[in-house]
Amino acid sequence: MNHVKRAFKYRLYPSDAQAAELSRTFGCVRKVYNLALAARTEAWTRQERVNYNQTSAMLTAWKKTEELAYLNEVSSVPLQQTLRHLQTAFTNFFGKRARYPHFKSRRKSGKSAEYTTSGFRFRDGKLTLAKMPEPLDIVWSRPLSEGAKPSTVTVSQDAVGRWFVSLLCDDPSVTPLGASGNAVGIDVGLDHLLTLSTGEKVTNPRHERKDRVRLAKAQRNLAKKTRGSANRNKARHRVARIHARIADRRRDGLHKLTTRLVRENQTLVIEDLTVRTMVKNRTLSRAISDAAWSQFRSMLEYKAAWYGREVIAVDRWFPSSRLCSACGTVQDKMPLHVRTWTCDCGTTHDRDVNAAKNLLAAGRAVAACGAGVRPQRSTPGGQSAMKQEVSRHEP
Numbered sequence: 460m461n462h463v464k465r466a467f468k469y470r471l472y473p474s475d476a477q478a479a480e481l482s483r484t485f486g487c488v489r490k491v492y493n494l495a496l497a498a499r500t501e502a503w504t505r506q507e508r509v510n511y512n513q514t515s516a517m518l519t520a521w522k523k524t525e526e527l528a529y530l531n532e533v534s535s536v537p538l539q540q541t542l543r544h545l546q547t548a549f550t551n552f553f554g555k556r557a558r559y560p561h562f563k564s565r566r567k568s569g570k571s572a573e574y575t576t577s578g579f580r581f582r583d584g585k586l587t588l589a590k591m592p593e594p595l596d597i598v599w600s601r602p603l604s605e606g607a608k609p610s611t612v613t614v615s616q617d618a619v620g621r622w623f624v625s626l627l628c629d630d631p632s633v634t635p636l637g638a639s640g641n642a643v644g645i646d647v648g649l650d651h652l653l654t655l656s657t658g659e660k661v662t663n664p665r666h667e668r669k670d671r672v673r674l675a676k677a678q679r680n681l682a683k684k685t686r687g688s689a690n691r692n693k694a695r696h697r698v699a700r701i702h703a704r705i706a707d708r709r710r711d712g713l714h715k716l717t718t719r720l721v722r723e724n725q726t727l728v729i730e731d732l733t734v735r736t737m738v739k740n741r742t743l744s745r746a747i748s749d750a751a752w753s754q755f756r757s758m759l760e761y762k763a764a765w766y767g768r769e770v771i772a773v774d775r776w777f778p779s780s781r782l783c784s785a786c787g788t789v790q791d792k793m794p795l796h797v798r799t800w801t802c803d804c805g806t807t808h809d810r811d812v813n814a815a816k817n818l819l820a821a822g823r824a825v826a827a828c829g830a831g832v833r834p835q836r837s838t839p840g841g842q843s844a845m846k847q848e849v850s851r852h853e854p
């Protein structure tokens with residue numbers, strides 16, 4: 460049977476000796492990655508390609524030099540893994556799926572190490588890394604699934620200095636749920652995070668408003684500090700800490716929400732917000748909402764795949780807020796401040812719930828005919844429909 464791969468991430472509290480060993484390993488990983496990238500770049504200027512095996516041979520040679528002998532002091536597994544990651548980065552670059560790989564720096568993306576099975580031991584619920592006599596002190600905040608076996612372990616440290624370990628497992632416990640006849644439309648908004656076609660409204664996490672105010676203040680404070688000063692460093696640290704807290708709280712909330720929605724529904728219809736709308740209008744609240752939305756969508760999609768559910772994304776030009784979900788009449792105008800309205804057919808709508816109901820209906824049409832849904836686009840009102848829908852996404 461084919462198991463799904465699932466990552467479990469936990470906080471980690473290394474001893475001083477372990478922290479030193481890990482920091483040394485991160486440094487060696489960066490060094491090897493950057494050396495190999497430099498070698499490949501140099502070859503690239505001569506129109507030559509260097510492959511993984513060649514960089515692996517280079518690593519062996521580097522370890523024999525006096526200058527780089529310290530690479531022998533850490534586990535070789537993360538060093539080999541970083542060369543594999545570099546190989547993938549180049550494969551993506553040559554396949555035109557990614558930009559040219561860039562060097563790792565201490566500040567950015569440079570604090571992680573990946574171990575495959577030969578680089579760790581997982582026994583009796585204890586994880587021990589190569590070159591370490593003692594197991595790691597991990598906070599098992601949620602249990603690993605019964606029978607889950609880690610195939611890859613990634614240790615990392617974030618900008619705030621917190622340590623994490625992520626275990627990628629083959630998870631035999633995830634099996635498709637029994638079929639459910641339920642379907643739900645999910646509309647995204649600013650005053651409410653989400654509105655469901657059932658009428659349920661999901662608000663932003665409880666602390667988020669306060670956190671946003673704090674973040675804005677910390678960012679203003681950071682902007683005033685002189686470059687390179689100790690105070691600027693402190694201010695930057697504070698911004699990073701608030702960012703991390705917002706992200707943690709949001710992720711927890713979204714996990715609970717997406718698991719529930721996927722359990723309860725067979726079909727989940729969402730609006731296909733494009734990247735183009737998302738980069739427009741980068742206010743702070745927009746940025747956070749957009750991040751929450753894409754995180755929500757990706758969680759929804761992978762969990763739906765685990766459990767045999769379907770996520771349908773409907774074209775965003777669909778005039779979901781102006782269309783009466785009861786009779787199908789399209790209103791000419793629907794200014795943003797109108798939160799409830801009554802159609803000529805006598806139905807009174809909550810704006811967001813009506814939009815979610817329309818999304819659901821559109822999604823069902825897609826599921827039935829397998830085509831994209833743009834029913835109103837070719838009508839005379841099509842142009843204004845587009846404008847109306849654009850303004851709906853602005854605060």
Ligand SMILES: [Zn+2]
Nearest residue numbers: 783786802804
């Ligand atoms: Zn109506």
